[in-house]
Amino acid sequence: MDIFLQQLINGLTLGSIYGLIAIGYTMVFGIIGMVNFAHGDVFMVGTFTALIAFLLLTTVLGITSIFLVLAIVLVVAMAFTGVVNWAIERVAYRPLRGSFRLAPMISAIGMSILLSNFVQVAQGPRNKALPPILPDVIVVWDSGSYQVTLAYKQILIMVVTAVLLFAFWWLVQKTPLGRAQRACEQDRKMAALLGVDVDRTISLTFVIGAALAAVAGVLYLTYYGVVNFADGFVPGVKAFTAAVLGGIGSLPGAVLGGLLIGLIETFWSAYFSIEYKDVAAFSILAITLVFMPQGLLGRPEVEKV
Amino acid sequence: MRSWERDPILTIDHLSMRFGGLLAVGDVSFKVGRGEVTAVIGPNGAGKTTVFNCITGFYKPSVGRLALAQGGAPTPQDIDDLTRLGRASVRTAAGSLHLLERMPDHKVASVAKVARTFQNIRLFSGMTVLENLLVAQHMGLTETGLLSPAALFNFPSWQRREKAAVARAVAWLERIDLLERADDPAGDLPYGDQRRLEIARAMCAEPVLLCLDEPAAGLNPRESLALNELLLSIRRDFATSVLLIEHDMSVVMGISDHVVVLEYGRKIADGTPEEVRTDPRVIAAYLGVEEDAVEAVEAEVGV
Amino acid sequence: MPAAPVSGAAPGAFGAALKDALISAALTALLLLPLVGLRATEDGGGPLILTYRFGLVAIFAAIVGVLRLVLLLTVWRPGRTHAGRSGTRTLGDLGDRAAPILKPLFFGILITYPVLAVLGSGGLGPSRYWIDLGIYILTYVMLGWGLNIVVGLAGLLDLGYVAFYAVGAYTFALLSTSIPLGEFLDGALGVDFWKAWSFWVCLPVSGLLAALWGMILGFPVLRLRGDYLAIVTLAFGEIIRLVLINWVDLTNGGAGISSIPPITFFGIPFSNGEGGFASLFGLSFDPMHRNIFLYFVILSLAALTALATVRLRRMPVGRAWEALREDEIACRSLGINTTLTKLTAFSIGAMFGGFAGAFFAVRIRFVSPESFTFMESAVILAIVVLGGMGSQIGVAMSAILLIGGMEMLRNLTFLKAPWLLGPDFDPSLYRMLIFGFAMVAVMAFRPRGLVSGRLATIFLKHRKKVSGDLVAEGHG
Numbered sequence A: 001m002d003i004f005l006q007q008l009i010n011g012l013t014l015g016s017i018y019g020l021i022a023i024g025y026t027m028v029f030g031i032i033g034m035v036n037f038a039h040g041d042v043f044m045v046g047t048f049t050a051l052i053a054f055l056l057l058t059t060v061l062g063i064t065s066i067f068l069v070l071a072i073v074l075v076v077a078m079a080f081t082g083v084v085n086w087a088i089e090r091v092a093y094r095p096l097r098g099s100f101r102l103a104p105m106i107s108a109i110g111m112s113i114l115l116s117n118f119v120q121v122a123q124g125p126r127n128k129a130l131p132p133i134l135p136d137v138i139v140v141w142d143s144g145s146y147q148v149t150l151a152y153k154q155i156l157i158m159v160v161t162a163v164l165l166f167a168f169w170w171l172v173q174k175t176p177l178g179r180a181q182r183a184c185e186q187d188r189k190m191a192a193l194l195g196v197d198v199d200r201t202i203s204l205t206f207v208i209g210a211a212l213a214a215v216a217g218v219l220y221l222t223y224y225g226v227v228n229f230a231d232g233f234v235p236g237v238k239a240f241t242a243a244v245l246g247g248i249g250s251l252p253g254a255v256l257g258g259l260l261i262g263l264i265e266t267f268w269s270a271y272f273s274i275e276y277k278d279v280a281a282f283s284i285l286a287i288t289l290v291f292m293p294q295g296l297l298g299r300p301e302v303e304k305v
Numbered sequence B: 001m002r003s004w005e006r007d008p009i010l011t012i013d014h015l016s017m018r019f020g021g022l023l024a025v026g027d028v029s030f031k032v033g034r035g036e037v038t039a040v041i042g043p044n045g046a047g048k049t050t051v052f053n054c055i056t057g058f059y060k061p062s063v064g065r066l067a068l069a070q071g072g073a074p075t076p077q078d079i080d081d082l083t084r085l086g087r088a089s090v091r092t093a094a095g096s097l098h099l100l101e102r103m104p105d106h107k108v109a110s111v112a113k114v115a116r117t118f119q120n121i122r123l124f125s126g127m128t129v130l131e132n133l134l135v136a137q138h139m140g141l142t143e144t145g146l147l148s149p150a151a152l153f154n155f156p157s158w159q160r161r162e163k164a165a166v167a168r169a170v171a172w173l174e175r176i177d178l179l180e181r182a183d184d185p186a187g188d189l190p191y192g193d194q195r196r197l198e199i200a201r202a203m204c205a206e207p208v209l210l211c212l213d214e215p216a217a218g219l220n221p222r223e224s225l226a227l228n229e230l231l232l233s234i235r236r237d238f239a240t241s242v243l244l245i246e247h248d249m250s251v252v253m254g255i256s257d258h259v260v261v262l263e264y265g266r267k268i269a270d271g272t273p274e275e276v277r278t279d280p281r282v283i284a285a286y287l288g289v290e291e292d293a294v295e296a297v298e299a300e301v302g303v
Numbered sequence C: 001m002p003a004a005p006v007s008g009a010a011p012g013a014f015g016a017a018l019k020d021a022l023i024s025a026a027l028t029a030l031l032l033l034p035l036v037g038l039r040a041t042e043d044g045g046g047p048l049i050l051t052y053r054f055g056l057v058a059i060f061a062a063i064v065g066v067l068r069l070v071l072l073l074t075v076w077r078p079g080r081t082h083a084g085r086s087g088t089r090t091l092g093d094l095g096d097r098a099a100p101i102l103k104p105l106f107f108g109i110l111i112t113y114p115v116l117a118v119l120g121s122g123g124l125g126p127s128r129y130w131i132d133l134g135i136y137i138l139t140y141v142m143l144g145w146g147l148n149i150v151v152g153l154a155g156l157l158d159l160g161y162v163a164f165y166a167v168g169a170y171t172f173a174l175l176s177t178s179i180p181l182g183e184f185l186d187g188a189l190g191v192d193f194w195k196a197w198s199f200w201v202c203l204p205v206s207g208l209l210a211a212l213w214g215m216i217l218g219f220p221v222l223r224l225r226g227d228y229l230a231i232v233t234l235a236f237g238e239i240i241r242l243v244l245i246n247w248v249d250l251t252n253g254g255a256g257i258s259s260i261p262p263i264t265f266f267g268i269p270f271s272n273g274e275g276g277f278a279s280l281f282g283l284s285f286d287p288m289h290r291n292i293f294l295y296f297v298i299l300s301l302a303a304l305t306a307l308a309t310v311r312l313r314r315m316p317v318g319r320a321w322e323a324l325r326e327d328e329i330a331c332r333s334l335g336i337n338t339t340l341t342k343l344t345a346f347s348i349g350a351m352f353g354g355f356a357g358a359f360f361a362v363r364i365r366f367v368s369p370e371s372f373t374f375m376e377s378a379v380i381l382a383i384v385v386l387g388g389m390g391s392q393i394g395v396a397m398s399a400i401l402l403i404g405g406m407e408m409l410r411n412l413t414f415l416k417a418p419w420l421l422g423p424d425f426d427p428s429l430y431r432m433l434i435f436g437f438a439m440v441a442v443m444a445f446r447p448r449g450l451v452s453g454r455l456a457t458i459f460l461k462h463r464k465k466v467s468g469d470l471v472a473e474g475h476g
Helices: A002-032 A039-060 A066-096 A103-123 A152-174 A176-186 A188-193 A198-224 A229-246 A251-271 A277-291 B048-055 B076-085 B105-110 B129-136 B156-175 B191-204 B221-237 B249-255 B273-278 B280-287 B291-301 C014-037 C054-073 C083-121 C128-153 C162-176 C179-189 C193-221 C226-246 C288-313 C316-326 C328-333 C338-364 C374-387 C392-410 C427-445
Strands: A137-142 A147-151 B008-019 B022-033 B037-041 B063-070 B089-091 B096-099 B114-116 B209-213 B241-245 B258-263 B266-271 C038-042 C048-052
Touching: A002 A039, A002 A137, A002 A147, A002 A152, A002 A176, A002 A198, A002 A229, A002 A251, A039 A066, A039 A103, A039 A198, A039 A229, A039 C014, A039 C038, A039 C048, A066 A103, A066 A198, A066 C014, A066 C427, A103 A229, A103 C014, A103 C038, A103 C226, A103 C374, A103 C427, A147 A152, A152 A176, A152 A198, A152 A251, A176 A188, A176 A198, A188 A198, A198 A229, A229 A251, A229 A277, A229 C226, A251 A277, A277 C193, A277 C226, B008 B048, B008 B241, B022 B048, B022 B241, B022 B258, B037 B048, B037 B249, B048 B063, B048 B209, B048 B241, B063 B076, B076 B089, B076 B096, B105 B114, B105 C328, B114 B191, B129 B156, B129 B191, B129 C316, B156 B191, B191 B209, B191 B221, B221 B241, B221 B249, B249 B273, B258 B273, B258 B280, B266 B273, B266 B280, B273 B280, C014 C038, C014 C054, C083 C128, C083 C288, C083 C392, C128 C288, C128 C316, C128 C338, C128 C374, C128 C392, C162 C193, C162 C226, C162 C338, C162 C374, C179 C193, C193 C226, C193 C338, C226 C374, C288 C316, C288 C338, C288 C392, C316 C328, C316 C338, C328 C338, C374 C392, C374 C427, C392 C427
Parallel strands: B022 B266, B037 B241, B037 B258, B114 B209, B209 B241
Antiparallel strands: A137 A147, B008 B022, B008 B063, B063 B096, B089 B096, B258 B266, C038 C048
8 A cells, every 4th residue: 555655656746747748749649640759859858958957057057946946947948948849840840741641750750860869969978967856755654664755846746737737728728829729630721721820830839849848858857867868769659658548639638648657657667577667658559559549538530431 | 023123232221320429321221233223312411422331341330231142133031041140241042142241341342342433533543554453453363372472483374364464454444445554653644534444443353343432523524425435335244233323413314224312311212213303302302492392493493 | 950931032132041041040059059058067977067168059050051041042042943842853863863774783783892892902801891881781771672561662651670670680599599409409410500500590480480570560550550550660669679678588688699600601611620611612711701701691682682572563462562552442442451461561571671680690690689779770761761662772772871871970080180070079979860860851852762753563565654743652
């Protein structure tokens, strides 16, 4: 029970991060029907931006309030990563609209390789470790032999995720931008005819997806304190798994899928074998796609003949 | 007894197809006569293409039985026996009997021998005209296996087989007057030629039932005439039965023996072209008025 | 990363071009500032500190700005409609037109390559680098041709091709180093039998096992749509690699399997002394004999792949693959069992991957999971895509360009000159960076690859080339 509770807390924390990344996959897929392969690396760029901003604020500017630092880091990372993804869409995907179907996918694979190697060249191949941020914990439950703890940073991660998800939900449901997005999802040509600026809407979708990935990046950095240029791939695949599991194209599905993947991963590591935790994630991806391609909350596809 | 009831190649019983909450086809039953041309007509959204997709195995019907009889007329006893047997196909005294709703789409084509064309043409546009016709003969050419050594090592037995396939393709190209363009990519052909090529491709698979989904759509009058001639020549020279969906009444009335009319997913009329033409419900469906107002409207437009 | 719209500049206006160039330069500076201008540096094991490289950002921004200005005033000048496109089109046409001439030349060079290398470098010993490079490139040519069956012909995007390469390599490595199997066979067929013949026995086994794995993995996934299929194959590739790492009892984990027996000349070892290849053929011993033999082995394997593909394309199954790529629904309406047809493409492609894997293991004489990462799949896929999906000569050309090019990059030692980038500069770090950039650029400028279009498999009067614009790339 005690270990179970601890894993539940850890799983939800991890799942929040996956859910935030998964939204980027699911939104882009919803609007242009493309698996944005480079999204995991956009997340990685977010973690590095956060690292640089953190160092700049603490070592150069000497700000000591950790909450002020994290708030500024969050804003900087969201803004910069958004710009990066905007540029990526502009250079690598927009020229390919109307090209054959796999072209954007292949371009995205190239972009993924480009981004991770760019960061490797610019920042070096070694792990970058920060001193622990917010190391304090609350003991939730003490069974005598085992203490179930809730770290401050876990609270921070869940709160930030919840607030941002709410803000984001509002953005998509209640604003003209959200309406334009849904219109583009349904029928891009028709939306354009009715005066929706399709290019701008798609660009903004990429920017929002990247901003949420950057939030995930900041939280990831806070949680683990270590980043590496190769850290985009595996979290990227897991977040994609989350998006697929929840039903690709569905926003609540992405969050639900993220939480499920986070929980499965932590429980798998705790009760089965930590070595095979990535195998578990990849297997869930394959099994979901094969047996339940519409996911938990997605709509089934009817083949048009 | 009408000809299509005496010797039906396809017997459709109580076919219904539901997409979520939408009933696209509701309890439709009709028969397609062997060696005849049967037309399915109806306003847009009447469920014609859905019926086609059920027949050709692309959709699994929600309810219904689609019995295709090769060789000769089946007895109702045969059909019921097969239905109870739980299998898809059975040999009968006359030939064989197939329940299409129990087959995957490719088996409907390869075993039950139902070929089809599509409303929006589906040629292999990056392959040449000749290649298109050879792909259609895939089943005949791969009887000895997908990777048969004879084909892999180009043995004489295989060369003979391939030569026969090319000869059949050439015969069809002559019939549709496209022999000159045999080596051109199918996607380069004009629209009307693509339509006829698609029909020729379906015929190269040697079907017993050919289903044509709006073959005359988008054709100009000259091309439409050429299509009529092609369909009549198929009817004249082959034993193939033809089932077609069509909006062009000159095609429907000119070549069909039997017309089935659908509206809102239900059958509203079934008979010879003459009977259907004068059926008040059909006129109502096409003019979009209530049945009892038909006479008034007819008087108005001067029919 | 240059970024800015091409359109929008007023015709012939220098001012507009300048403005555009300045915006591009500013954007570049903005994009590079955080991650290039600032660097988190490990300060001798202590905490991270920031170092600054603003000069570098300025240089890159200036390069992008000037390049953009020059391009806007020349190639992309408004008024020269589609100028940029036509530039690449001529390049592509060159590829299309050169293909038939290149073919005989290509074969000639391939067969005489070792002789040319020996003569060119002045002896067996010094030719080692060139022979090894030839083997290396040919391995990728073969892998490219194998994947070409799956991606180019059948239109199935496979991102896990490296899994079959790994299956082939590990099959050979495990069987050839298996002591009980070796003892059993040596006992039954004579001393040292297994050491002498293991490669030749295991080569077909590796291919067949890879094909079997292709079937096992392919069966559940082949009804998925194009991009889903890509992701699932990627997942399978990663699963196989992770299992190879973690199943230490069988595979020795990340440490890999070493001491794989070397290749023999059909049972005759390339060794110095009595009974060796050299003494048997009256040559003086040289270790390069083995490398030259390896070259011819991979050449034959690649040729086998190419010939098989040519033959398969002319068979019904090959036509069905291409038809599947064009229109799957039409295929089904003609009675083609699409699952089975896809499965044959998938497993035949896998088989050639398995052959290549066995060859890889016997050449390096060491296998470890590190050789079979996703990046390897991406490289092979890039070779197929750049070559022009479906075109064999195009795939060969792009393998030479990509693999040879990446190898050349390793040798750009002049960049290490103190006045240029300094001795710390490692050009090989930039290989994958440039590689990723090339993938994006190829998609943007020539999505159909070097040799687009396809040759008909059969003809009545003359074989015509089908333009690439008509050929579909598959959708599932």
